[in-house]
Amino acid sequence: MNFGFTEEQTLLREQARRFLDDEASMSVVRELMHSDQGFSTAQWQQLANLGWLGLIIDPDHGGVGLNWVDLIVVLEEMGRSLYPSPFISTTLAASVLGDLGSDEQKKDWLPGMATGQQIATLALFDRHGDPIAENITLAAEEADGLVLNGTKQFVADAGSADLFITACRSGGSLKLALIPRTAEGVSVTATATMDRTKRTGALELSNVHVAANDVINLSNDDLSRIVDKGVVAITAEMVGAGEQVLEITTGYARERIQFGHPIGKYQGVKHTLADVYVDVESFKSLVYYAAWTIDHSPEELPRSASLAKAYASDAFAEIGINGVQLHGAIGFTEEYDIQLYLKRSKWARPIFGDSDHHYERVARMAGL
């Protein structure tokens, strides 16, 4: 039994930390946030060179062939820095192709994703709601492949994606259609949201033809596994971000003097921060374990992913608020970074299901 990281994983973490400290300080992150594209193409290339874009892609398709426990090490650090990039989207898309794609589909897309040439994303659910099959309503006509008409809202990184792995229904079953951005009838509208480190948009499909060999059959179990991986990725980022809120706020509490003492001496402040510590430690443990199950104990993934996301969704939302509140007025300023974490906590809560969804799922799995 060993619930810790290997030496290689510790080195990977250090590498990620160094890269993000050097290349993505908060002022860089803010620049990227305010740019149209929302991320840096030059840095995307660096991520490819570091091997991160192909981290979980198998070596036959140009990747490094590591597993999810390695991946969350990088994601935790990205979360700490609120690093803006289509990294999670592309990684999830790569994972879907790796698990479900045909040899040809893998050959077509994975090498380009590993080298940074292709950005990809998942367009699973048609509208906001629980991440379940019932919320995939986009109907596809069968005609030597599929023809798609409709809109997917809130598609992560829609603006930068070269490939949309789009869920739809035809003949009563679920399908994934691989739709290049360049396909005829595809258009994307950016949706502005409060967290500018996470880009999203609407994908509009008007008479888009998808050839039969660009279609993947999707079972309900496949869908739940995709969602659970998304859950693990997002929650790993929440761990890093949550720890950073704790670090920033604890630092402030040690320095800010009121009534003659650092405010961290007062229990209203101290105990709130202790609660944050307890929560971050706890959803950290939960998501580490969920990440481990992906590659080593898949039958345990649904329950462990749901427990992690349910706990984290509630806790991180509260952490975001407490981070701002414990700073007083300065926490409310645009200039101060803590508010960016509050925005991230609002973004992360509903993605791939909020605590209501995941607790309900846990209850169902427990036979209730």
Added chain:
Amino acid sequence: MDFEYTEEEETFRKEVQGFLDENLPPRDQRGKGFMSNWLTKVREKRWVGFSWPPEVGGGGGNLMQQVILKEEMSKRRAPPLGTCMMGLAWVGPAIIQYGTEEQKQRFIPDILDSKYHWCTGYSEPNVGSDLAALQCKAVRDGDHYVINGTKIWTTLAPIASWISMLVRTDNFGDADAKHEGITALLVKLEDPGIEIRPIENMAGDKVFAQIFFDNVKVPVENRLGDEGKGWAVTISSLASERSSIGEVTSMYSKLETLKSLIKTTEYNGKPASENPEVRRTVARFEAKIEAMRLNGLRYLTRQIKGEPLSSETSVNKLHRASLEVEMSDFALEVLGPAGLQLREQGGSVDNGKWANDALDWPSVVIGGGTPNIQKNIVGERILGLPKD
């Protein structure tokens, strides 16, 4: 990361399971001699004082084996491995670490054999969380100390033969130097000048007591550790596992009982388990218990790697405290008036378990250091915030 157990660990687990199959009959089939037979058998196995070094008669179990033993025992809801609870949990480890050779030989075998009960005397009427401010006084008089003062909330005092207690031998009234001048003494409760008055708690039990010391003479050889250095004696650093896996296993079985309860309890004409609020609450308990399990494994891994733990175990103590209060309170809320029936009454739900828990939670929540104090520990020792 790797959640597999080594072959040796698996073998040990099988040994424990095999032992339990053979020696732990279901509750209703346990005869009169069961308990004494059980205690003899686990003692033969050296599972009593399992984390203690073999030189003093302990089992010398490594961290992982300690976890496995606790886990298997709590899975099967086995009775304790000894009746000398305080001796096994607190006094024994302190004697092993700070005691003289004579003290070890005199006390440790009796603790391992549960010959008699120990209790621990720290708290006083005016001294609780701020333990170092203790005032119960001992003055050296030749080869004796003479104790005057009182201890309170002393668990098991009504039936114990010995007490391991902290007294002040120096720095009286000097609040700035309160951690110095504390001395640990081992005192026989039959000694003249000692009076024990049991106190009834809100659950109706008389488990703790107040003890009065009136010129009680204690030989110097019963001092544990150096004079004035008793503060350290309260914190033993024996290599015992602190993963709380044993507790987690019993929290899980409590959760199972709670799940059956909500399935069989009707609420507005439907099983309570169909109520969304009820479902969410139970799932939230599950998340906390699972977080405790995994936190515990993470800290255990660090202990095994020889990395020092700071006060991380406060995390699980805080979870445990809130679960202890919330789970029984929730059960009572779901049950309505039926939840108030006590154990003694025939036909009470789950044999009155929830009613009892709803009254007995302070044993866990207050007895082991209150949540506020745990939060101070996290804030100050882990997060580095200024002291209160």
